[in-house]
Amino acid sequence: MAVQGDAVEVAGPYDRAKALSAFKAGDIAFYWITRACAISVLLILGGIILSLIIGAWPAMKQYGFAFLWTQRWAPSADPPVLGALGPMYGTLVTSFIAMLVAIPVGLGIAIFLTELCPQWLRRPIGIAIELLAGIPSIIYGMWGFFVLGPFLAYTFQPFMISLFDGVPVLGSIFAGPPSYLSVFNASLILSIMVLPFITAISVDVFKTVPPVLKEAAYGVGCTTWEVVRNVVIPYTRVGVIGGIMLALGRALGETMAVTFIIGNSFRISSSIFAPGTTISAAIASEFAESDGLHQSALMLLGLLLFVLTFFVLAAARLMLMRLEKKAGK
């Protein structure tokens, strides 16, 4: 307003309309600039999908839907036999195990930090979690390779084998020669990588719970567990699931660390200590040297990951909407 006033003082009252129209033009320009920014995101997204589809077209034509359930990956056969089952299985299994570990631990940390932690310990733990999110993924890969891998291969796996040897299903899950490049190693590294997402977001939403609700619950004699279970979690469900979704999105697409430690084998094995591969790891390790149908199949894998991530996120969104409806009743 001050600017307007100045303009009136200097140039006289009859210039008011002109000044106003100048402001209006500025507003319109601003509207279009921000709109262009927003639309460019859509254009880029569309362009990426389109170029993926064009690149993947030869492989789609060649393999059709059989691509989804073919396990063989033989780029040097004539003609190449390529199927996505191995990488898809690896992507889903690593993400599943990662979430299985990360969700309870992540929520546990968040609950401890907001409800139980002594004040002086809060900052160090909070900062450590944030640092965990800032570590480049290749560092996780190296740690998995040099530290976690040998531990799993020479200590943990022999222990699990001796524990479950002869037990029908569990026995085969832990079987195999010790190898520190394995699906399990990759899953654990992934779980550490996604932990900060779950924790950080959960802490933020837990803080939004009105103290009066919690105090009331404590007042009627609830234990801490009951307060968390019946007050904090129901109140913050949407936010917590949002954090888990973000984490899952990262777990599905993580490339560098996984490529480093998963062992890059297209064979599906019943043992989680056997090497496997994920979609992104397969693309990362084979793309540079691929050509023709092989490259097209890798593009198709990329498209599949895109679709897979989209569906997972869409499913999570749907679940959220249902929850909100239910809570609304």
Add this chain to the structure above:
Amino acid sequence: MNFMKTIVAAGLVAASTSAFAADITGAGATFPFPIYSKWADAYKKETGNGLNYQSIGSGGGIKQIEAKTVTFGATDMPLKVERLDKSGLVQWPMVMGAIVPVLNVEGVKPGEVVFDGETLANIYLGKITKWDDPAIKKLNPKVNLPSEAITVVRRSDGSGTTFNFTDYLSKVSAEWKSKVGSGTAVEWPTGVGAKGNEGVSGNVSQTRNSIGYVEYAYAKQNKLTFTAMVNKAGKTVEPTVPAFQAAASNADWAKAPGYYVILTDQPGEQSWPITASTFILMQREPVDKTASAEAIKFFKWAFAKGDKMAEELDYIPMPDSVVKLIEKTWSADIKS
């Protein structure tokens, strides 16, 4: 400040030299990268002309030269004559090297364990799974091998090294040939995949009771336990430069169109069975004739003066007779 000065100076030098002579650009195989960069350094000191070689892998090298974005491409897997003709390329071998099996078994020293092709193929087929398998024991009666599972390590990326290794296994094992075959990336029946020669050496040195295959230079630099091999003549040979040379001397380059010679499983009592050569690809009718002539000058210089440097890095230089053939090919096939 010093650092900044160096950068500025480097930039100025780069700018001033590029004004006189453009750097030779090439891309391709990672295996010859150490020797190409060593040659490039020496060549730059001598002539002032630089070489910009990007080691992006054989497949990438082939793609780049076919797209004419570089002056030369480099590949460990030679192209067949039909493909050369189709893409209008000239191909010749530049330097030779060897691939060695490496293992990590406690108490086993380099060269102590012997494999033959069949056994190696069966390990990579997943048919031999323990170190004290009768087939391994028969070849190594004196070596104390544990009753432990073998962890097989192989490449996860496409690779010229893999091409030569699987080509050898296809030659010595009918089963390997029908089930897996040869190529830069194959359908591995077993094993964990690691990226690059570095990845395989790293994995083998980390994992107990593992086996892998790498270029000899990597085995030597990383002090890995390489094995001896039984060659085609039935003799046991250790990976040494004379053994690589013996295999290389068998190659009949003169009669091979497009120099398409693969050096695995060569006859001769001394021959190392998994020897390989690496190739250069150039356009027959180059877009930039000056750049092409500069590249040829570099290769000529490398053949004339680079032998000793190659040997220092455990590569095997091309014999003089072959170099003469290659020089003829240049003048006949590449337009200048």
